[in-house]
Amino acid sequence: DQQVKQNSPSLSVQEGRISILNCDYTNSMFDYFLWYKKYPAEGPTFLISISSIKDKNEDGRFTVFLNKSAKHLSLHIVPSQPGDSAVYFCAASRQGGSEKLVFGKGTKLTVNP
């Protein structure tokens, strides 16, 4: 049972354009959502998070949007840079992050110069 779904395994974007990575979840008890970025042969690094009491959180070029009624969140990267090329994982948890993280399968983003 895939509780966190990233339906696009890959995404290719031109440098300078917007990258939009999508994530859907099925468990309505999730109240904290995170995005991680992962380069090959390295551990994921935390990118940005959002609590269910918000619908938007912004940090520099990265913005996460949460639509609770649709159980959907998205990560926007504007403008995209070649160094953003990586696999992006969406993760969710209950109780403000104190419970285990459930990850999606990831989306590989390629930003072309």
Added chain:
Amino acid sequence: SQTIHQWPATLVQPVGSPLSLECTVEGTSNPNLYWYRQAAGRGLQLLFYSVGIGQISSEVPQNLSASRPQDRQFILSSKKLLLSDSGFYLCAWTFNTEAFFGQGTRLTVV
């Protein structure tokens, strides 16, 4: 500051051999600890998580086991490796809303 150490970085083991991957955490106490695996072409799969010493929850039936002998030490083991155990293994810990990952171990079972 909080850090997480995971070793070794790479490992090549024959089928049927034992496995021991170790993870230690610094700069925090009583963290939630996790072992994840990323198999080739697949996402991160939670294998085990622990909320305290000696407390281990297994997420999927498998050939692996985990132990937490000390508060900040988490060990992933196997008595006999299978080819399907190959993958990239990640240790992680969470505290409140933060989650931190080790650098991972690339395990190749031959």
